[in-house]
Amino acid sequence: MPRDLSGALPAEPDLLIGRDELASRIRDHLRGGARVVTLTGTAGVGKTTLALHTAWWMRHNHPDLVVRWVRMTSLSPDAGPDQVDRAVQGALDSPDYGDRPPWEAITDYLRTPERTTLLVLDNCEHIVLQASEFVASLLAAVPKQVTVLATSREPLGCVGEHVEYVRPLPFPREQDSLDGRWPALEMFAARADALGHPLSAAERVIAAELVRSVDGLPLAIAIDAARLRYESLAEIRDSRVIDSRQPVRRRYPGLDDVGGRANRFLVPDGLRQSYTGSYRRLDRVERRVMDRLGVFSGGFDLPTAGQVCSDEELDPDQVIQAVKALVDRSLVMADTRGGGHRYRLLQPVRMFALEKIEDCLAERALRRRHLQYFVGLAARYGSTWFSPEETTILEDARWQLGNFEAAMLYGHTEPDLAADALAIAIHISRLRGWFYWGKLGEGKEWLLKGVAATAHLGAAHPMRIVATAMASWIALCQGRVDEAQRLRDQYLEAQRRMDEHGPDGGEDNPFAAAVNPAVLFVDGAHRMLVPRQDGIYDMGCIDIFMRAAKDSAAIGDQGGWAMCTLFAGLAAAFHLTDEPGRVVTLTREYLTACEEAGGHWAITWARIAHAMSLAWHADPRQAEALIQDTVLDQRDVDDSWGITWLAHVRFWVGAGLLQRHRGEQSDSTRGSLPLKLTAVELGRAWGAAESLRTRVNVQLEGLGPFLRAQQRAEAIVRAIAGPEIESAVAAGRELDHRQAMMLGIPQEPEGFAVRWQGLPPELKRVATLAAQNRTNKEIGTKVHLSPRTIEDKMAATLRLLGLRKRKELVDLRVTIENLTG
Structure with a gap:
């Protein structure tokens, strides 16, 4: 199953040449009590690689240290403090289901006494002031448990900051002998060797010219070396084009801007040369694909690139083949962690790609294709809840969240696209993504921003009613009853107008059929969770949930049916004290339906509801076993x-x-x-x-x-x-x-899996049945042996497994099921 990688360390770098002394000094700072260490230097000099190497070294050598990686490139240059806080909170894996500010969530997480955290803030140059303010506030609020390692093209300017300037790798000048130790040349040679192209003595001379021409910049060296797959060293040298320095524009959210505070940082000549040289050696298709990949925020997979970057001149297969070629040329990075191949551009490379997008007449069409693709993807994701794929889809959607957010942001800037942006927020809500990821506040904000951006569609537009109802539901779950009630009044009034005068936007709106079940569900939730003025809860909520479930099923929304039926069961467990049989039947039937559908998350919540009904209305012992499983x-x-x-x-x-x-x-x-x-x-x-x-x-x-x-x-x-x-x-x-x-x-005893594998097949069969809490007689009937023989075999089984009591087998039932497949 793909796992969430937000905040996780990127893949460990394979090469770190010429940085031993600097890396050791950085580690000494971190181990010696420094609270903030900033790596500075020009674009492409290897700040991120060095920070990543350091982070992995700290993780390997300090197992109790929590290391989290924050991609500051997700923030725009005008990001406010709250946006910075949210980026850090997301990386900390600090979910929040209430309405506390992200800053409080961050400090609460980092103040945990038994936890020490290394927080890596990568690429801060476009938000130096905001990053500096954040770090200064953080170190004051959490004085002991957190250390910050930052990368930026200039220092953050914090009190107590240790600054390490990352210089280009030393390279041989024309008069220098190549027999000495030149890290820039060593890196080129190592990259060439990895491609199966060891350098001859004559080629080392040309390689020296190349690393000299790029001023020893590691990223430029990597780009040039990757061209050896297709070109000779002489061809690479002869194709070198020196471009004049150009500031990179700062138009798009997520751009690793070269501007900083005063736009005084320029793209280094060497890096621009390497990129331009590689770019000009691309064929027409590869160039066009490279121009368009900068539209992605965070990353992409091959099918996504194929759909977004294709048009009437490029088909998806051509795009996919071009991406693979760009990986070979080190212009696109591939990451196989998390269960699949995913791709991204290094930030300096993305700067050039964004320049091309900005200069491209088809830029608007590209941004629209990106938005339309992610509207469709969100719709497909939203329809998969309550299915065997739901957990996998939730993790995939979490990885794609940066692209969803970028698409919604762009949609809010174009009136004719605002409805599409709101559709994304609604579909992610249908997927229950905001709940699964612990981002209720963000989900509610996206829904309400989308409602505001679509005001021109009319108050009685079905999509706006559904979104407002969903936002009211999230506010309820956050415990914000007053806000939930205010939003409830809004969507009920809008629904009344729609019923009287028809929906704004016409009867054929695809969300029109979803209004009634959405409104019914949230109305039932209000009645279930909020008592009347006399302190009594409205028992009518159960019937309302069941009506909403029926309406959801009628429009083919199985996920909606599942949510409504789940809450009917929860409401019954809480409130129907005089009808125990009905309560248990309702939750048992729902659990059976979830198990048949195969949705892991839905099954979990069905078990929770059924355990509550068993505990309060039937047999608490059965509830205890169900919860443990x-x-x-x-x-x-x-x-x-x-x-x-x-x-x-x-x-x-x-x-x-x-x-x-x-x-x-x-x-x-x-x-x-x-x-x-x-x-x-x-x-x-x-x-x-x-x-x-x-x-x-x-x-x-x-x-x-x-x-x-x-x-x-x-x-x-x-x-x-x-x-x-x-x-x-x-x-x-x-x-x-x-x-x-x-x-x-109960925990699995040490070495249990090994002992289980050595157990004879007939004893495995006996143990498996015993773990299901079957009697000797029942086991004997299954395996055609007498109860007395089963008793003897059970004694042998326990002895071979290192267990003392039969109940230990019952406690290990899930482990045994996993071992037996």
């Missing part, structure tokens, strides 16, 4: 929203079991030690759930039924545990994310 299934899924609620439901279920055990005891044993120990242990689960909730900023105060369930469970546990509950809860709060998630879940 779900936590194990969620271990490798990057879903902070689901894990947070799993932790809470696990605590609620545990409290319900505790209350049942207490009721089963006589008055003389009600205060027994085992019961109290269980309550104290549940205190850690209480604290762990609180820790997860705080980490992602979930506000229970605005989620009435959830708050009541938490308060009820806390009261049960506190009454039985007594004064010791405070220290237990405090201990749970100190757990990190994974510890909190796995609290109370």
Whole structure:
């Protein structure tokens, strides 16, 4: 499955020549207590490569250090503090489901006592002032747990900043002997050797001329060396063209601007020469594709490039072949991490590509194709929720978020494209992307920006009604009840006007059919989560959810049906205390439907709903087993929203079991030690759930039924545990994310997988059935052996697996299922 790579380190660099002394000095700064280290130097000199090498070295040699990489190129030169904060928050993997400012999320994350973070801010030159202000504020707010490593073409100017100037690699002058150690020449030779072209003595002379002509700039050397696949060294030298210096324009968001504060930084001659030389050796198709690739923000894959960069003169296959050729020439970077081939331009190269886009008469058509492609992609993504592909699609969409945002930004600048920009925000909301990624605030902002940009379409336009309803739903989940109500009043009034006078924009609008189910769903959510003035919740929310589910199914929106049915089950679990059979049936049928659909995330939430109904209306023991299995299934899924609620439901279920055990005891044993120990242990689960909730900023105060369930469970546990509950809860709060998630879940014993592989096939079969909690008689029936024989085989199985009790096999059921495929 592709994994999210936002904030993760790019691939480790393979070559670092001539930088040993500088790299050692940078590491000494970081290990010696420096709070901020800035690598400065001209474009193409290797600042990013050196920072990346340092970051990987720190990760390898300091395993407990958290290293996060922030691509500052995603920001425009006029970015405000909030935009800088959001870029850093996204890289920190600090999801937020409330409405706290990104700055608070960043500082809360970095202040965690057991965590030390190296924050790498790459390419700050176009926002030096903003980056400087951010770093200065950060070091004042988090005095110990964070160190900043930045790259920029000029220092940030922070107090205590250690600046290391990255110079071009030393190269031989015309009068110098080539027998000495010249890192620039060594790099060229290493690149040539990697291409299967070791340099002869005569070629070293020409290579020396080339590295000298580019002033020893590593990026220029890499570009020139890549041409050896197609040209001789003499041809490369003879094709050298010296261009005059030109400032790079700063028009597009995400451009690694050469302007800085005063636009005084110029593209180095050597880098421009290498790029121009390589560019002029491209064929016509490759040039046109290269000109257009700068439109992508963050990256692209081959199908995307094929669709966006093709036109009546270039078909998609030609574009794809050209991209592959550009990879060979080191003009495009390929990254195979995350489960697929993805591509991007190095920032100095993208500067040149953007120059070409800006000079191109077809620029507007290119930007429109980019927007239209990502509208279509968002629509396809939105329709895949509640399917086996949903988790993979969510991760792909997360990787494409930079392109989605760039497309929406461009759409907001063109009135006739504003509806397309809003469609992207709606489709990502249908995918539940904002929830999965922990970006509720950003999702709501994109929806409302899109509504504002489409004001000319009319208040009763179906798309604007749907978007406003979705924004109201997000505000509810953030605990912002007043804002949710204000937005609710807006979309209800717009729907009334649409019902009376018809929709603005005509009856054939594709979103017209989605208005009713969207409005019904959010109306049901308001009734479920917000009590009336008398403090009573409206039981009619369940029927409203079911009507919304029916309407969603009628228009073929299976994802909408799933959400509405899920919340009907949740509402029933919370509010239908006098109809336990109906509650359990509703959530069980929904879980069955999710399992048949194969959507991993949908299954998780179906299990949560069913566990709640079992805990409060049937058998808490079944609920406990279901939650434990779900936590194990969620271990490798990057879903902070689901894990947070799993932790809470696990605590609620545990409290319900505790209350049942207490009721089963006589008055003389009600205060027994085992019961109290269980309550104290549940205190850690209480604290762990609180820790997860705080980490992602979930506000229970605005989620009435959830708050009541938490308060009820806390009261049960506190009454039985007594004064010791405070220290237990405090201990749970100190757990990190994974510890909190796995609290109370049996862990796989060390070496278990190896011992399992050595188990005879017949004993594996017995163990697998025993892990399903089957009796000896049931196992014997399956394998055609007597219960007594099964008992003997079970003893042998436990001994060979290094286990003591049969229950340990049950606890390892998921592990065993994974091992048996």
